[in-house]
Amino acid sequence: xxxxxxxxxxxxxxxxxxxxxxxxxxxxxxxxxxxxxxxxxxxxxxxxxxxxxxxxxxxxxxxxxxxxxxxxxxxxxxxxxxxxxxxxxxxxxxxxxxxxxxxxxxxxxxxxxxxxxxxxxxxxxxxxxxxxxxxxxxxxxxxxxxxxxxxxxxxxxxxxxxxxxxxxxxxxxxxxxxxxxxxxxxxxxxxxxxxxxxxxxxxxxxxxxxxxxxxxxxxxxxxxxxxxxxxxxxxxxxxxxxxxxxxxxxxxxxxxxxxxxxxxxxxxxxxxxxxxxxxxxxxxxxxx
Amino acid sequence: xxxxxxxxxxxxxxxxxxxxxxxxxxxxxxxxxxxxxxxxxxxxxxxxxxxxxxxxxxxxxxxxxxxxxxxxxxxxxxxxxxxxxxxxxxxxxxxxxxxxxxxxxxxxxxxxxxxxxxxxxxxxxxxxxxxxxxxxxxxxxxxxxxxxxxxxxxxxxxxxxxxxxxxxxxxxxxxxxxxxxxxxxxxxxxxxxxxxxxxxxxxxxxxxxxxxxxxxxxxxxxxxxxxxxxxxxxxxxxxxxxxxxxxxxxxxxxxxxxxxxxxxxxxxxxxxxxxxxxxxxxxxxxxxxxxxxxxxxxxxxxxxxxxxxxxxxxxxxxxxxxxxxxxxxxxxxxxxxxxxxxxxxxxxxxxxxxxxxxxxxxxxxxxxxxxxxxxxxxxxxxxxxxxxxxxxxxxxxxxxxxxxxxxxxxxxx
Numbered sequence: 001x002x003x004x005x006x007x008x009x010x011x012x013x014x015x016x017x018x019x020x021x022x023x024x025x026x027x028x029x030x031x032x033x034x035x036x037x038x039x040x041x042x043x044x045x046x047x048x049x050x051x052x053x054x055x056x057x058x059x060x061x062x063x064x065x066x067x068x069x070x071x072x073x074x075x076x077x078x079x080x081x082x083x084x085x086x087x088x089x090x091x092x093x094x095x096x097x098x099x100x101x102x103x104x105x106x107x108x109x110x111x112x113x114x115x116x117x118x119x120x121x122x123x124x125x126x127x128x129x130x131x132x133x134x135x136x137x138x139x140x141x142x143x144x145x146x147x148x149x150x151x152x153x154x155x156x157x158x159x160x161x162x163x164x165x166x167x168x169x170x171x172x173x174x175x176x177x178x179x180x181x182x183x184x185x186x187x188x189x190x191x192x193x194x195x196x197x198x199x200x201x202x203x204x205x206x207x208x209x210x211x212x213x214x215x216x217x218x219x220x221x222x223x224x225x226x227x228x229x230x231x232x233x234x235x236x237x238x239x240x241x242x243x244x245x246x247x248x249x250x251x252x253x254x255x256x257x258x259x260x261x262x263x264x265x266x267x268x269x270x271x272x273x274x275x276x277x278x279x280x281x282x283x284x285x286x287x288x
Numbered sequence: 289x290x291x292x293x294x295x296x297x298x299x300x301x302x303x304x305x306x307x308x309x310x311x312x313x314x315x316x317x318x319x320x321x322x323x324x325x326x327x328x329x330x331x332x333x334x335x336x337x338x339x340x341x342x343x344x345x346x347x348x349x350x351x352x353x354x355x356x357x358x359x360x361x362x363x364x365x366x367x368x369x370x371x372x373x374x375x376x377x378x379x380x381x382x383x384x385x386x387x388x389x390x391x392x393x394x395x396x397x398x399x400x401x402x403x404x405x406x407x408x409x410x411x412x413x414x415x416x417x418x419x420x421x422x423x424x425x426x427x428x429x430x431x432x433x434x435x436x437x438x439x440x441x442x443x444x445x446x447x448x449x450x451x452x453x454x455x456x457x458x459x460x461x462x463x464x465x466x467x468x469x470x471x472x473x474x475x476x477x478x479x480x481x482x483x484x485x486x487x488x489x490x491x492x493x494x495x496x497x498x499x500x501x502x503x504x505x506x507x508x509x510x511x512x513x514x515x516x517x518x519x520x521x522x523x524x525x526x527x528x529x530x531x532x533x534x535x536x537x538x539x540x541x542x543x544x545x546x547x548x549x550x551x552x553x554x555x556x557x558x559x560x561x562x563x564x565x566x567x568x569x570x571x572x573x574x575x576x577x578x579x580x581x582x583x584x585x586x587x588x589x590x591x592x593x594x595x596x597x598x599x600x601x602x603x604x605x606x607x608x609x610x611x612x613x614x615x616x617x618x619x620x621x622x623x624x625x626x627x628x629x630x631x632x633x634x635x636x637x638x639x640x641x642x643x644x645x646x647x648x649x650x651x652x653x654x655x656x657x658x659x660x661x662x663x664x665x666x667x668x669x670x671x672x673x674x675x676x677x678x679x680x681x682x683x684x685x686x687x688x689x690x691x692x693x694x695x696x697x698x699x700x701x
Binding site: 037040041043060125141142145231233237247248249251253254 | 478537
């Protein structure tokens with residue numbers, strides 16, 4: 001074995017082992033438990049076959065969690081991508097204090113999700129209602145996180161506020177890969193701002209768009225921390241995401257095996273969505 | 289040569305991975321020869337009080353160091369740690385469904401012959417046996433709590449109100465407060481668990497605590513006139529709450545009540561220290577929640593607030609027991625209940641604080657009953673169901689949801 005290869009193996013194998021120990025092995029364990037009736041703390045359990053999976057498909061709470069999560073994920077993915085692309089375009093143009101603004105826009109990504117969540121919780125519960133009261137607005141005077149109908153909007157606001165930071169950075173990186181001469185050419189052809197964006201900037205950003213869409217979608221399908229900090233899944237089950245349901249049912253409710261089955265299905269769903277999304281978007285990249 | 293190299297690489301990486309995996313969990317690399325014990329407890333309100341007692345114990349026992357651990361959402365943390373087989377040495381939690389489940393699955397030591405129960409009020413020991421359905425003693429009751437209605441004494445005086453003894457009187461009192469332009473009840477529906485406080489009173493007083501045992505055996509259903517009465521009264525209370533009741537949580541409620549923003553607060557005595565922290569001059573009193581028009585049926589809801597127990601697998605059972613013995617000493621119980629406005633489960637220790645005198649009569653006459661939600665399996669998530677009901681206000685759907693969730697959870701066992 002050449003020295004070169006040895007170096008590669010000595011890097012790959014530890015990583016592989018770590019990955020297996022902390023990722024693959026727990027996953028297999030989870031799949032194993034999904035066929036049992038283990039509550040998460042008893043010494044013994046029985047095998048129940050596909051009983052947990054069958055029960056999942058008739059459980060209204062599971063359906064409700066999936067609906068909420070998809071609604072949330074689609075809205076957040078679209079908003080994050082639109083807004084971060086706009087910000088990136090702004091930050092890429094020749095403006096004063098460009099680096100300062102780049103730093104400021106990246107800041108939310110550095111803060112912990114829970115901290116951000118608790119701060120916004122305070123804003124929604126106290127600051128906005130106080131302002132609403134002063135303005136005499138009925139709708140602003142109440143905490144939207146307490147409303148079954150609108151609580152999800154509060155979570156979307158926080159998630160988007162924090163999520164755009166990272167995607168903006170990726171778009172900015174993407175914008176810098178576009179050769180200047182393309183713009184010069186479009187300038188000579190007399191193309192307008194919109195035309196330039198539509199025909200040059202956006203197509204050239206296609207691969208970054210794909211990555212950003214997939215990442216944002218995956219992250220928002222796994223939404224958890226924001227909900228813990230903002231609503232705890234309430235009111236009722238109005239903002240209970242799938243991850244939240246797995247945690248609450250599995251650990252708080254002592255239905256470890258049942259929620260393991262839910263996690264297995266959820267895992268499959270996320271894999272399917274990511275693959276489909278990648279395929280679709282990459283095809284679009286080719287066309288562009 | 290090649291093969292050897294490969295093997296050594298694999299071995300080294302395996303060792304590396306094992307060393308990493310070994311990092312978690314181990315905490316007592318005691319170099320000073322002291323025995324280290326972890327004391328895990330679930331009451332955030334009681335953190336400072338326990339710190340004081342733990343310090344006193346550590347000072348008196350130079351060879352033992354007890355460390356208090358008090359994470360948020362402690363019951364869930366405890367369950368996950370039990371799943372990892374990493375049970376804390378000493379545990380202080382409430383006698384809830386979590387405790388019952390863990391006790392049933394044999395996580396805790398058996399104290400039947402420990403000699404620790406002699407001085408404990410038998411009523412609370414019975415309550416715990418009823419909860420676990422076993423004669424074993426898996427935990428020692430330390431303190432009890434009580435819930436009902438906390439009221440603003442000063443506001444009651446100003447408005448010339450007296451303590452309501454029946455449901456009709458309660459509503460009449462609330463109406464008078466409302467007519468005076470003030471908020472009768474401060475509800476904190478954003479934190480779903482707080483909705484359990486009036487629910488427990490109403491359900492226990494109207495249906496009786498045995499309802500849940502009968503429901504588990506399939507003899508009765510939530511879809512009954514009695515439970516509908518509970519639901520209607522839950523809705524009635526909301527007519528007298530502040531405007532943004534859905535958007536306020538427990539901490540908001542404590543602060544608002546301390547500032548005198550409401551006449552009555554449907555909470556347990558555990559909220560009183562928090563209220564007094566927010567405003568030391570708040571004039572606070574308590575009275576039993578009158579859920580029915582038959583004053584004899586209206587009770588104080590009281591359960592074991594903190595019980596002390598030890599992991600079956602702790603390495604230092606003797607020292608752990610010593611710590612529990614220490615906490616159960618009259619003077620230490622007294623310190624704790626004085627600070628927490630709780631009631632003692634240890635005989636001969638009494639709560640004399642003025643703010644909770646309103647419950648004394650009930651305690652003396654035995655008009656107390658356990659929390660009904662302790663008998664609802666936690667997977668049913670009663671608090672979530674109630675919180676959802678308070679938004680939709682649909683009694684038929686509510687009653688049905690309780691029944692279907694209960695059956696679903698039972699079927700998954």
